[in-house]
Each structure stands twice: as structure tokens, then as C-alpha cells.
Amino acid sequence: xxxxxxxxxxxxxxxxxxxxxxxxxxxxxxxxxxxxxxPFAGKKITISIHMEAKTAFLxxxxxxxxxEVHATGCNPLSTQDDVAAGLASMGVETYAMHGVNxxxxxxxLVEALSCCPDLIIxxxxxxxxxxxxxxxxxxxxxxxxxxxxxxxxxxxxARARAGVLPFPxxxxxxxxxxxxxxxxxxxxxxxxxxxxxxxxxxxxxKTVVVAGYGYCGRGVAMRAKGMGANxxxxxxxxxxxxxxxxxxCRVMPMDEAAPQGDLFVTTTGCRDVLTRRHFxxxxxxxxxxxxxxxxxxxxxxxxxxxxxxxxxxxQDITGYELADGRTLNLLAEGxxxxxxxGNGHPAEIMDTSFSVQALALEYLLHHASELGKQVYDIPExxxxxxxxxxxxxxxxxxxxxxxxxxxxxxxxxx
Ligand code: NAD
Ligand code: SAH
Numbered sequence: 001x002x003x004x005x006x007x008x009x010x011x012x013x014x015x016x017x018x019x020x021x022x023x024x025x026x027x028x029x030x031x032x033x034x035x036x037x038x039p040f041a042g043k044k045i046t047i048s049i050h051m052e053a054k055t056a057f058l059x060x061x062x063x064x065x066x067x068e069v070h071a072t073g074c075n076p077l078s079t080q081d082d083v084a085a086g087l088a089s090m091g092v093e094t095y096a097m098h099g100v101n102x103x104x105x106x107x108x109l110v111e112a113l114s115c116c117p118d119l120i121i122x123x124x125x126x127x128x129x130x131x132x133x134x135x136x137x138x139x140x141x142x143x144x145x146x147x148x149x150x151x152x153x154x155x156x157x158a159r160a161r162a163g164v165l166p167f168p169x170x171x172x173x174x175x176x177x178x179x180x181x182x183x184x185x186x187x188x189x190x191x192x193x194x195x196x197x198x199x200x201x202x203x204x205x206k207t208v209v210v211a212g213y214g215y216c217g218r219g220v221a222m223r224a225k226g227m228g229a230n231x232x233x234x235x236x237x238x239x240x241x242x243x244x245x246x247x248x249c250r251v252m253p254m255d256e257a258a259p260q261g262d263l264f265v266t267t268t269g270c271r272d273v274l275t276r277r278h279f280x281x282x283x284x285x286x287x288x289x290x291x292x293x294x295x296x297x298x299x300x301x302x303x304x305x306x307x308x309x310x311x312x313x314x315q316d317i318t319g320y321e322l323a324d325g326r327t328l329n330l331l332a333e334g335x336x337x338x339x340x341x342g343n344g345h346p347a348e349i350m351d352t353s354f355s356v357q358a359l360a361l362e363y364l365l366h367h368a369s370e371l372g373k374q375v376y377d378i379p380e381x382x383x384x385x386x387x388x389x390x391x392x393x394x395x396x397x398x399x400x401x402x403x404x405x406x407x408x409x410x411x412x413x414x
């Protein structure tokens with residue numbers, strides 16, 4: 001039985017789901033094939049991804065492929081109650097509620113796993129944590145799963161190295177059709193979408209400090225520059241730092257950037273990127289936001305500890321007034337700003353990421369007997385298939401090599 005906040009919100013959720021699917025042509029094509037071939041017939045799939053319209057459409061595609069789908073969120077703040085109700089009304093068992101506390105969130109994940117799934121999709125490893133601990137018995141039918149995001153992949157590799165990964169996992173994040181587009185262009189747009197509507201302030205002319213110049217950071221910095229911000233990048237990797245410099249960003253340690261920034265975005269996947277010593281020197285009314293996986297990049301506890309007053313300033317903005325009279329503004333409680341105070345990546349982006357997810361699960365199912373308890377890269381053919389579908393959906397065509405060109409490229413003669 002689904003467990004959502006309010007079923008009377010279902011029509012609003014269904015409207016959002018209908019909207020996004022018009023802009024997800026690759027997944028629409030995959031759904032059509034799944035409807036014909038029913039690759040997941042008789043299988044149960046539990047998915048834990050941001051409970052948002054694009055995720056709902058992925059769940060419906062897997063259901064169209066014959067699966068019994070049980071869906072939950074992967075962050076209590078990104079769950080949209082109307083989408084959860086809409087999805088539940090469309091026949092997918094859904095367990096997700098916005099704003100629940102940590103224990104309730106865990107309870108919803110356990111409900112989603114209680115069907116004892118054959119396959120899972122995880123976004124950050126919360127399902128895997130449960131299946132590796134107190135709820136290992138719910139994994140008795142598991143053939144394996146797929147992981148969506150960078151930090152989740154780091155954790156999978158750590159488990160595999162320690163020999164404690166309980167089943168095979170497909171590395172969706174590192175597929176080209178995922179991180180090239182989702183982490184870079186998706187985060188690049190959705191972070192600014194969230195920051196702009198949450199603050200309702202101008203980006204042009206501001207000094208924006210982006211911590212981390214990986215795929216997410218590059219997207220965030222690139223879009224900030226495009227809107228007229230002065231961009232500073234902080235890094236720990238000399239290669240990425242040099243790239244940021246050649247891309248036209250100023251590069252410096254956070255200690256130097258802290259007093260200069262008007263708006264900070266952390267995208268490192270690391271912890272303690274913005275801490276007490278940075279808060280001590282920041283400008284009055286600086287904005288602090290995080291787009292990395294966990295809410296540990298901005299040290300929210302230190303901020304609360306330093307504050308003489310903590311108060312709401314606008315929806316999703318908390319003001320921390322310090323003893324010297326300055327106020328620092330924290331967006332979305334330091335959680336992923338684009339999802340906790342926005343709609344996440346646009347539909348066209350999630351189309352590629354979720355097409356990889358759908359095909360990765362199908363691959364896993366077909367190859368389950370050959371796979372060990374390891375992390376597996378997505379086969380090149382899936383990347384190619386998704387990019388072909390995407391180009392076709394966008395009405396774009398590309399050139400093909402002539403036999404002479406192919407011979408030229410693969411030979412050594414001029
Ligand atoms: P990445 O590995 O490509 O980039 C991270 C960068 O941060 C690296 O260049 C690294 O050198 C740098 N870094 C690490 N610690 C640092 C520190 N203390 N100070 C400065 N720089 C530091 O990873 P990515 O794909 O860009 O993902 C980054 C984070 O964002 C991950 O936690 C990932 O799960 C998350 N993510 C979020 C979204 C979203 O929608 N908000 C989307 C995709 C990924
Ligand atoms: N459990 C983590 C999730 C990490 S979020 C948490 O604490 O919130 C990072 C992932 O969110 C990215 O890899 C991206 O693919 C996914 N994402 C971004 N926008 C999304 C959207 N609109 N719908 C579903 N997933 C989205």
C-alpha cells in the first residue's frame with residue numbers, strides 16, 4: 001500500500017508527469033520497446049531517487065516493461081507530495097513524503113524494500129546501506145542494482161574494495177550520457193534556477209565562489225559566468241585548478257575567496273569546505289549554498305553555534321545573525337540547493353540519465369548470472385544507444401564515416 005502525504009494532490013502530480021514526458025523522447029522510445037518486450041515481467045524493482053516528475057516517469061517506464069515498481073525518494077526535502085500522490089494513483093507503489101525526519105525517511109525506504117526486490121536503483125546509497133545492515137533479509141531476491149550519483153559510486157567502490165558489496169551494482173554516474181550532461185549542464189542550470197527563484201536577486205555583477213571544479217562545478221561556474229558573475233574557483237586538484245584558470249575563472253584557496261564572495265556554491269562531494277574561519281571573514285549578507293551530495297560541505301553546526309539569532313528570511317533561506325551584526329544566508333539548510341529548493345535538473349537532462357538507468361537494469365537482468373559482487377561500468381553500447389535516441393529526439397543528424405575514412409583513421413599510412 002502506498003504511503004504518501006495527500007492523495008487529493010494526485011491530479012497536480014499527474015499534470016507534472018505528463019508535462020515532463022513530452023520532453024523525454026529517449027525514455028519514451030525505450031518505454032515503447034519495453035511495452036512490447038516486457039523485459040521486467042515478474043520482477044520487482046525498488047527505486048530511491050528524488051521523488052519528482054522525471055523520476056515518476058522512469059518508474060512508469062519500468063512498470064511498462066512489466067515490473068512491479070516500488071518507488072521512494074532519496075532526500076526528504078526533494079520529495080514533491082503531489083508527484084508522489086500522482087505516481088501512486090498511476091499504479092506504482094509509492095512511499096515518500098516531503099519534510100519527514102531522518103527516522104521517518106528511513107521508514108519509508110524500508111517500506112519500499114519490503115517487497116524484497118529483484119533489482120534496485122539507488123541515488124547516493126541509502127538503499128544499499130539498509131540492505132547491507134539491519135535489513136539485509138529484504139535483499140534475499142536481489143540480482144543487483146544501479147547507482148545514480150558520484151558520491152554513491154565512491155561508496156560502492158569502497159565497499160567493493162573491502163569485499164562487502166552484497167551484490168553487483170551498475171555505475172550509471174560514470175556513463176558518458178550521465179555525467180557529461182547531468183552533472184555539468186543539469187547542475188549548471190538547476191542550481192541557478194533554484195538560487196535565483198529562492199533569493200529573487202541578481203546574479204550579474206556578483207562575485208560567485210564555486211568550490212570544486214569537477215563536472216558539477218564546471219557547469220555551475222560556466223552558467224554563472226554567462227550571467228555576468230565574477231567567478232572564483234577553489235580546488236584541491238592542480239589539474240582541475242589549471243583548467244578553471246584557463247576557462248577564465250580566478251583560482252585561489254577558500255581562505256582568500258571567503259571575504260570576496262557574495263554567493264558561494266559548494267560542489268565537491270567533500271566535507272568542511274566552508275567552516276567557522278570562513279564565516280568569520282565573509283561579507284554581510286553573503287549567500288551559502290551546496291550542490292554536493294551531503295549537507296556537510298557547509299558546516300551548518302558551526303554557523304548555528306556562531307549565531308546570536310537564527311531566523312527565516314524567505315522560503316528556504318535561513319538568516320544567521322552573528323555577534324558583530326553581519327548576517328549570513330544559508331539556502332535549503334545546506335542540502336542540494338537545486339533539489340531541496342527547486343525541481344532539480346530539467347526533463348531533457350534526466351531523459352539521458354534515466355535512459356541509462358533503464359537500460360542498465362535491463363543489462364543487469366540479462367547478465368546477472370555472469371556478474372560478481374563488483375561495481376560494473378555501463379557498456380559503451382548503452383551510451384551510444386542513448387545518445388542516438390537523444391539526437392533523434394532532438395531532430396539532429398550527424399555524419400558517418402566512409403570506408404576510406406574508416407581505413408584512414410584505423411591505419412598508420414597517410
Ligand atoms: P567530481 O569528482 O567530478 O568533482 C568534485 C571536485 O571537487 C573535484 O575536482 C575535486 O578535486 C574537488 N574537491 C574535492 N574536495 C575539495 C575541497 N575540499 N575543496 C575544493 N575542491 C574540492 O564530482 P561531481 O560529479 O562534480 O560531483 C560533485 C558532488 O555533487 C558529488 O557529491 C555528487 O554526488 C554531487 N552531484 C550533485 C548533483 C546535483 O544535482 N546537485 C548532480 C550530480 C552530482
Ligand atoms: N541522496 C542524495 C542524492 C544525491 S543527488 C541526497 O542526499 O539528496 C544527485 C543526483 O540527483 C544527481 O546524480 C542527479 O542525477 C539527480 N537529479 C538531479 N535532478 C533530478 C531530478 N529532477 N529528478 C531526479 N533526479 C535528479
